[in-house]
Amino acid sequence: MAGGAGDDAKLETLAEFRRRYPMVGDLEKRAKWRIPRFAYEFLQGGAGDETGLNRNRSALKAVEVVPRYGIDVSKVDTSVELFGRRYAAPIGISPIGFDGMMWPGATERFAKAAQAHNIPYMVGTLACSTIEKVVEWAPDVTWFQLYPMAPNTHQYSLEMAERARVAGAKVLVATLDVPVRAKRPRDLRNGLTMPFRLTPKTMMAAAMAPFWLDAIRRMGMPTFANMAGFAGAPDRVTTSAFVQKHIGGGFPWEQIARIRDKWTGPMIVKGVMHPADAVKALSLGLNGVVVSNHGGRQFDAAPATIDVLPEITRTIGTRGTVLFDSGVVSGVDMLRALACGANSCFAGRAFMLGLAALGDHGATHMAQAFIEEYRIALGQNGLLSSDEARHAPVRHPGAWTADNFQIRT
Numbered sequence: 081m082a083g084g085a086g087d088d089a090k091l092e093t094l095a096e097f098r099r100r101y102p103m104v105g106d107l108e109k110r111a112k113w114r115i116p117r118f119a120y121e122f123l124q125g126g127a128g129d130e131t132g133l134n135r136n137r138s139a140l141k142a143v144e145v146v147p148r149y150g151i152d153v154s155k156v157d158t159s160v161e162l163f164g165r166r167y168a169a170p171i172g173i174s175p176i177g178f179d180g181m182m183w184p185g186a187t188e189r190f191a192k193a194a195q196a197h198n199i200p201y202m203v204g205t206l207a208c209s210t211i212e213k214v215v216e217w218a219p220d221v222t223w224f225q226l227y228p229m230a231p232n233t234h235q236y237s238l239e240m241a242e243r244a245r246v247a248g249a250k251v252l253v254a255t256l257d258v259p260v261r262a263k264r265p266r267d268l269r270n271g272l273t274m275p276f277r278l279t280p281k282t283m284m285a286a287a288m289a290p291f292w293l294d295a296i297r298r299m300g301m302p303t304f305a306n307m308a309g310f311a312g313a314p315d316r317v318t319t320s321a322f323v324q325k326h327i328g329g330g331f332p333w334e335q336i337a338r339i340r341d342k343w344t345g346p347m348i349v350k351g352v353m354h355p356a357d358a359v360k361a362l363s364l365g366l367n368g369v370v371v372s373n374h375g376g377r378q379f380d381a382a383p384a385t386i387d388v389l390p391e392i393t394r395t396i397g398t399r400g401t402v403l404f405d406s407g408v409v410s411g412v413d414m415l416r417a418l419a420c421g422a423n424s425c426f427a428g429r430a431f432m433l434g435l436a437a438l439g440d441h442g443a444t445h446m447a448q449a450f451i452e453e454y455r456i457a458l459g460q461n462g463l464l465s466s467d468e469a470r471h472a473p474v475r476h477p478g479a480w481t482a483d484n485f486q487i488r489t
């Protein structure tokens with residue numbers, strides 16, 4: 081059970097959290113004053129004027145599911161099978177780069193909560209603990225998210241993928257949707273720079289966040305832990321400079337094919353928004369896609385992910401697994417996404433808000449909340465399994481059609 085057997089104090093805390101912070105909106109209010117402003121806004125912000133960020137949420141909310149009654153729901157099965165393994169529910173933790181800046185020690189907390197609750201954790205290239213450590217904490221549920229490294233040769237991308245394979249990551253996830261660095265106005269206004277530096281402005285914000293400062297004292301300043309080996313020196317400044325210089329640019333499909341050749345397990349791409357890109361991924365031997373727009377952090381005119389999901393699912397049918405993220409904050413959202421065709425969902429900000437608002441147990445709180453809310457959503461709708469959820473009667477006003485994608489058949 082989450083919280084650790086026999087740790088009554090912790091279990092009590094979790095029960096208290098469930099009463100006092102029942103929704104992610106409650107966590108947002110608390111996180112806002114618990115962590116420094118630059119960290120909160122880095123987490124919550126999006127690209128440009130944030131239309132895309134807001135559209136993810138409003139489009140998800142517009143999806144309606146019709147309940148059926150008169151069904152015995154005493155035995156609802158929330159589990160879902162992904163790449164040959166059965167997980168507790170169709171929710172996982174999305175990769176969050178530099179997670180330790182928002183909550184020091186976040187990577188470890190995510191890994192342990194994922195393992196304890198049997199949900200997948202896509203740990204990022206830019207996480208603040210190494211992939212080797214993460215697999216130790218979460219041996220059964222760690223997936224590895226790969227960014228392009230050294231975009232001219234991709235030599236480091238191949239090396240990093242190999243490290244993840246040797247460490248024991250179950251699934252490789254290559255992120256496609258950061259071909260260029262996005263303009264994120266909140267970070268510019270807050271003076272958030274890379275390498276991260278304590279300027280008078282950031283120092284002032286940090287001084288007003290004693291819980292966060294205490295966590296920094298316990299866990300140390302965050303670093304790009306996976307990069308230390310590549311950068312040739314373990315210190316923060318050298319690794320940050322390495323990230324600045326070598327991480328970035330997109331993955332051309334030829335590189336995806338090269339990595340696919342070397343990675344022996346399941347491999348997927350993250351950031352797919354067009355059915356033709358999903359088809360391309362499958363044609364290279366990939367096992368699925370993550371329909372994602374990076375949580376609205378890259379392009380404000382992008383459609384909401386929920387709106388492109390049904391056509392992508394329809395196009396690839398049963399030939400690959402369709403995962404979904406960007407805007408998921410509740411078990412009801414999980415049901416909405418499954419009803420629109422996803423095999424499973426992931427969430428980024430919701431899990432990080434858990435840590436920022438509640439401290440070290442926040443990831444566990446969110447894992448429990450998602451699974452419990454999803455169980456309630458299934459039961460309320462007379463759905464006995466995740467498979468049935470994928471066939472629930474749904475009305476989806478914003479759904480894109482083949483015509484919108486300019487697909488001519």
Ligand SMILES: Cc1cc2nc3c(=O)[nH]c(=O)nc-3n(C[C@H](O)[C@H](O)[C@H](O)COP(=O)(O)O)c2cc1C
Binds near residue numbers: 176206225376405
């Ligand atoms: C602060 C932050 C950092 C992120 N870093 C990464 C990353 O390093 N790699 C990646 O593939 N996606 C990254 N993402 C995108 C998430 O993995 C995920 O797609 C997105 O958060 C989903 O939207 P949601 O936050 O509304 O759940 C990041 C998102 C946030 C909020």
